[in-house]
Amino acid sequence: MGSEKVYHEIEDPGSEGTLRIPHRRVGLSNGSHIDLYDTSGPYTDSSVPIDVHAGLSRSREDWINGREPIKGAVTQLAYAKAGVITPEMRFIAAREGMDPEFVRSEVAIGRAVIPANRRHPESEPMIIGKNFLVKVNANIGNSAVTSSVEEEVDKMVWATRWGADTIMDLSTGKRIHETREWIMRNSPVPVGTVPIYQALEKVNGDPAELTWEIYRDTVIEQAEQGVDYMTVHAGVLLRYVPLTARRVTGIVSRGGSIMAAWCLAHHKESFLYTHFEELCEILRAYDITFSLGDGLRPGSIADANDDAQFAELRTLGELTHIARAHDVQVMIEGPGHVPMHKIAENVRLEEELCGEAPFYTLGPLATDVAPGYDHITSAIGAAQIGWHGTAMLCYVTPKEHLGLPNRTDVKTGVITYKIAAHSADLAKGHPRAQEWDDTLSQARFDFRWQDQFHLALDPETAQSYHDETLPAEPAKTAHFCSMCGPKFCSMKISQDVRKYAEENGLSTVEAIEKGMAEKSAEFAEHGKRVYLPVAE
Amino acid sequence: MGSEKVYHEIEDPGSEGTLRIPHRRVGLSNGSHIDLYDTSGPYTDSSVPIDVHAGLSRSREDWINGREPIKGAVTQLAYAKAGVITPEMRFIAAREGMDPEFVRSEVAIGRAVIPANRRHPESEPMIIGKNFLVKVNANIGNSAVTSSVEEEVDKMVWATRWGADTIMDLSTGKRIHETREWIMRNSPVPVGTVPIYQALEKVNGDPAELTWEIYRDTVIEQAEQGVDYMTVHAGVLLRYVPLTARRVTGIVSRGGSIMAAWCLAHHKESFLYTHFEELCEILRAYDITFSLGDGLRPGSIADANDDAQFAELRTLGELTHIARAHDVQVMIEGPGHVPMHKIAENVRLEEELCGEAPFYTLGPLATDVAPGYDHITSAIGAAQIGWHGTAMLCYVTPKEHLGLPNRTDVKTGVITYKIAAHSADLAKGHPRAQEWDDTLSQARFDFRWQDQFHLALDPETAQSYHDETLPAEPAKTAHFCSMCGPKFCSMKISQDVRKYAEENGLSTVEAIEKGMAEKSAEFAEHGKRVYLPVAE
Secondary structure, eight states: OOEEEEEEEEEETTTTEEEEEEEEEEEOTTSOEEEEEOOOGGGGOTTSOOOTTTOSOOTTHHHHHTSOOBTTBOSHHHHHHTTOOOHHHHHHHHHHTOOHHHHHHHHHTTSEEOOOOTTOTTSOOOOEETTSOOEEEEEEOOOSSSOOHHHHHHHHHHHHHTTOSEEEEOOOSSOHHHHHHHHHHHOSSOEEEOHHHHHHHHTTTOGGGOOHHHHHHHHHHHHHHTOOEEEEOTTOOGGGGGGGTTSSSOOOOHHHHHHHHHHHHHTSOOHHHHTHHHHHHHHHHHTOEEEEOOTTOOSSGGGTTOHHHHHHHHHHHHHHHHHHHTTOOEEEEEOSBOOGGGHHHHHHHHHHHTTTOOEEEEOOBSOSSOTTOHHHHHHHHHHHHHHHTOOEEEOOOTTTTTSOOOHHHHHHHHHHHHHHHHHHHHHHTOTTHHHHHHHHHHHHHTTOHHHHHHHSSSHHHHHHHHHHHOOSGGGGTOSSOTTTOTTOOHHHHHHHHHHHHHHTTOOSHHHHHHHHHHHHHHHHHHHHHHTSOSOO | OOEEEEEEEEEETTTTEEEEEEEEEEEOTTSOEEEEEOOOGGGGOTTSOOOTTTOSOOTTHHHHHTSOOBTTBOSHHHHHHTTOOOHHHHHHHHHHTOOHHHHHHHHHTTSEEOOOOTTOTTSOOOOEETTSOOEEEEEEOOOSSSOOHHHHHHHHHHHHHTTOSEEEEOOOSSOHHHHHHHHHHHOSSOEEEOHHHHHHHHTTTOGGGOOHHHHHHHHHHHHHHTOOEEEEOTTOOGGGGGGGTTSSSOOOOHHHHHHHHHHHHHTSOOHHHHTHHHHHHHHHHHTOEEEEOOTTOOSSGGGTTOHHHHHHHHHHHHHHHHHHHTTOOEEEEEOSBOOGGGHHHHHHHHHHHTTTOOEEEEOOBSOSSOTTOHHHHHHHHHHHHHHHTOOEEEOOOTTTTTSOOOHHHHHHHHHHHHHHHHHHHHHHTOTTHHHHHHHHHHHHHTTOHHHHHHHSSSHHHHHHHHHHHOOSGGGGTOSSOTTTOTTOOHHHHHHHHHHHHHHTTOOSHHHHHHHHHHHHHHHHHHHHHHTSOSOO
């Protein structure tokens, strides 16, 4: 509503082609506009025909096929280390308003990742790292209890429509492969999975029956489909499991508890840990990014920052360095449930132990007492952990702990997390962040109601709330709002203060003060006129 | 839902009577219970007949009439300074789980206030201060555009039902006096007002026509009705107004802009400032608490922490010391719109300049880009500013900037702010805060679904969300939830880990680890049994 798709075209010296960077352009009633970061893909471009059976166009295919491996590796990390700026990096630089060389250097040292499987050429390049815009992931996926394939693809399009930067397909029920295929071929954003979920389906849900071979084959199956990043709970070691026995909420990660059960049943070290280098070789071949899972993350305020959580984090740090040695990109997953005063410690330790690999957290929830509102309890934690350096936030919907999110819940979750991410961008001082706030606030101050709606994260909701109190069309241009009514409005007075200052040619604050001393009588007369109702 | 009103009875040596401290008791299915802080007054006590025309019982009347003034003063501050522990202080100490002497000492040094007009004997004593539970205020009130008296009283009861600790009546339309009278006589929580709003009505909305006499008479009128605290924008000085001229959003406080307009029109210093000591004498006679308003608070991210805001804060500090010298209690209002990295500075400066007077902030919103979701943008800021020391948070509803809140918006606003306040209590380490989280998380881990609903801030919403996915009654006792389905559940595995450890008599983590080495085969067999579906 009130916006259109535009592309910024830039030259790519590497491919000698033109890169088209998508933006959402919000036109303003004063003739200006603002171009915002846009994750929605071709679905919001009315000139692009959509056929979900054919899938999106494979826009990265020529780039992928056109480059030679570096010492056998085809990962963005390998190219970055070799000093090569890929078209993906150049695209991202334009998208974020950064220098391409800076993008390359952040990827090269592992402080940022570009999740982009060679088998997912439909995706638009994006980056995850603390020096870039904070990203938001939306989980979708069917389960044994409910949901259908069509619903899941629709959820993906819907989530990116509202700003999800990546989506994770967490399907656990029937038709996992088919659901994922549809999502991959139609997704303009990177897709993540947790391969252990599908592997578990293959052994009828009994963790003890899992084997490295079954898991490996599942990873390859998903790699071939184009999955861009995979959650791997390789840090859940046998000796850490007992550390959870006296927690209030034990192990709450599904992947973590699957691996814990396997370790206990066999009394062996996790096959994800013992086969980690083989796994690196597979991921390397596709340029899949590791998302090293926090299988022992806390599931309650009581369990935050405990020995089990940090023991696992230390192991994730070891694995990070192994993966990087294989030129595989890595990010690290984080909690969960953490009271505010324990949030910063999570980021500090993660950066220290994992060589500043991008942190990717679930919330965290700042309190446990509000099931039904956990998008809010967790947005409080997410905004703060984002400010402290977390690179991507996994959304939480109002249904967390209670049920599966429907379409409305997905939208609420994404928008809530865009708020948290953008708040973090402002606090971090991202160079492009505040322009959006200032543009909206200026529209608010100028009583440009339609501009204010169009600039909102959720234009429809903003306008509908205004309509509830003041539905008539003239109210959309009125110089007052429903809070104070037409008779008196604080913003109106502020404008009068400014107008008065300008009319009197007072260009500095000192001059204004001086000027007022001489002109107070004049202002009084002026004031009486402008305070009259403007639209009664 | 799932809770009942109980009273903890304690002796009061001062009045030789018994104090009955209200609590909301949540009974649990395992036979235990938890008693939570309760703001809802007699409305949730089925044994108390409610007659809104008669008003609530005047439970503080005997205390008020039974004590002698201290050097002519009848304020809680005067008694506290004199070493007297009032029944109000003893009531509060029991309510907060603190020592009565500590309550007295915090009031005596002005770090906490007890808003309790002698003319509002219906109120239940409560305290606002950084060393106590963070409180939440809900604004209600009609306006020129919409609303009715009956609606406003109902909103007050509704807001306290969900946890509002105080309410502010911000009526600006017709029947202001009558609306307020109904609210006062039926409110179990302190009521705040902004007297300048009603004064402005008396001069037909023209700020230039305001006089000290009209304002003073309005204050006395409201004081007689029992208003417990009053917002007074006495820090908006003539010389500060020009500092706002180049802001993105000028002056956004209604009270602030009224006073700014008056100052400019007359080119005189604000009558609130020049008559401040007379005002102190009036408030002292009733024990009304000053809420010194931040008339120059920022209305956008761009304007946060600017010269205008902090110049006014410095003046509020001067006024705080004047009020205290008159034995009048004081709190300080704060912003508004502030990006996260500028929040802590607000608290630090307020404490330094205003002698640690309780800080009372509106949000702040951490970003401007989400009209329609400003309960969330502001909860992010509110939780953090509460953690840093803000004593009371003024709620923001989803309709902020767009329209007037209806019943649903009021509930959403209050619950969102209870989340922010409780998150802050956890982070501050309030001794009673975490018990609630732990009790709920334990219920969640034990699959005690009904207990989890009953312990939630909003039990109805929690249960209805669960019903959407798993409506059948057996699901309320099932040992799985809708996220993972019946076949596999991480919490179930965690319980098995613990059960196994307990069954094998392994009392320490070290022993568990050792024991597992010996018993892995046994566990495998045990495990295969318990991982079978429990309710398919």
